[in-house]
Amino acid sequence: MLSFITWTADPAIFSIGSREIRWYGLAFAFGFLIGYKIVERMWKNEKLDTAWLDQLLIYTMIGTVVGARLGHCLLYAPQYYLSNPIEILKIWEGGLASHGGTLGIIIAIYFYSKKVSHKSMMWAFDKLVVPTGLVAAMIRLGNLMNHEIYGHATDAPWGFRFIDNLHQWKMGAAPVFTAPSHPTQLYEALCYLITFALCMWLYFRKEAFKKEGLLFGIFMICIFASRFFIEFLKNDQEEFEASMLINMGQVLSIPFVLAGCWFVYRALQKKN
Helix, strand or coil: CCCCEECCCCCEEEEECCEEEEHHHHHHHHHHHHHHHHHHHHHHHHCCCCHHHHHHHHHHHHHHHHHHHHHHHHHHCHHHHHHCHHHHHCHHHCCCCHHHHHHHHHHHHHHHHHHHHCCCHHHHHHHHHHHHHHHHHHHHHHHHHCCCCCECECCCCCCEECECCHHHHHCCCCCCECCCECCHHHHHHHHHHHHHHHHHHHHHCCCHHHCCCHHHHHHHHHHHHHHHHHHHHECCCCHHHHHCCCCHHHHHHHHHHHHHHHHHHHHHHCCC
16 A cells, blocks of 8 residues: 655646646646536526627636736735746746636626626626636646645655655756645645536526526635635745744635625525
């Protein structure tokens, strides 16, 4: 029986000149593609205006990428990125914050609702959150391939030894492995996939979209509550978090969980 798993995956699938094509980007794109197909099916299910669908994809992609990138740069390492603003654009190197992505989507859907659908923001959110758990899971698998965002050392037999000197290793140096650590990327991916399955079931089997805000609220609770608890097993992303009672990811998760509880309560109070 193995006492740990030695993880030696290369973050890059292949290179074109000096530019790497990474598993992270492929996972992100795959999640969006499948998510689009799911939303397309939802559109047909509700017989909605197809002209709104492509616009929703564009608004959502821009909001997700810009929000997640700025969230990571400005919440976790503002001094570095403000001193080196060009580094903010290097999204292919990783570094996306789910909380920033969520805020980015909220802003994007505000403009989408005003300019395209002319329906409530919650109408759009109840559709978007159904495939979002899958997209989030794909991103965490990308983090696994990048040897990043893993947890504390563990003696559990499923602990992963990640390559600590990844850049040097890719340049030809011998790998320096971490202690066997919690693969928190997989923990989160599993929770997100469960959330995705739950939202799919609620939408297509229970027609939960008829109670405005219910799907959105359940999604927020499941995603950010799981994130809050898994953070106890994760290493701090930045040094300043060591002095905090709970880390930045947990602090940012609490408002989203509370908001989710409010939307579920409000949706269940309304009559069909």
